[in-house]
Amino acid sequence: MFTRVRWREGYDIDEVNAFVERLAATVEGRYVDAPVTAADIRNASFTPVRFREGYSVDEVDAFLDQAAQGMAAAPPAVARPVDQAAQAPAQRQFLEPPRFTPVKLREGYDMEEVDDFVDRVLATVNGVPVDRPVTAREISTKQFSSVRIREGYDVMEVDLFLEEAERRLSR
Structure with a gap:
């Protein structure tokens, strides 16, 4: 997904993965709580790490910029119950x-x-x-x-x- 860095500033891997999962759930229409908006993406922040492994700051920021632009241009996803998503084998x-x-x-x-x-x-x-x-x-x-x-x-x-x-x- 993103390059892992060590000994230079990166973003906390678990925080980024959790946010990307929420974003993916929104795009796929399978979110449980509120969907992620373009404003949420622009305002996302992650704990900086330096002496342990983290994701490349530049790559994550570039991904978020692109995602925010795409989210702003796309129609909002329609939520459906998680159970229904699990029951749709053709999906x-x-x-x-x-x-x-x-x-x-x-x-x-x-x-x-x-x-x-x-x-x-x-x-x-x-x-x-x-x-x-x-x-x-x-x-x-x-x-x-x-x-x-x-x-x-x-x-x-x-x-x-x-x-x-x-x-x-x-x-």
Whole structure:
């Protein structure tokens, strides 16, 4: 989703993820409380972090600017009860952004490579316009650089996520 940074200012990962989930729920019309508005997006603030992992400030801010512009231009979503959404099997299920466990001193996948590819996968699977949509074949043949000394993502978790994404694209 966003580049993870350490030793320079970033935004608290959990706060950003929670806000993005609320935003996604609003866009999909499945919010439980009040929907997120363009004003909410423009006024969103997150706890800055410096000595622990956080999301890139520039990327999050750029995403929020784009989301606010899109929200202002789009008609408001119509809420429907959460139960009804769960009972509608024909309705498309969105692939949620994964949270991979960082590993160190054992084999992992290069975090930046995985994040970049996962962004494309999520956009393609969820029907969001993307410059280079991925194919099921590309997912099945994708190989990431391995890392051992620096932090990387848990290999099994990434592979399981990609298998699910490949299944969804193959349908």
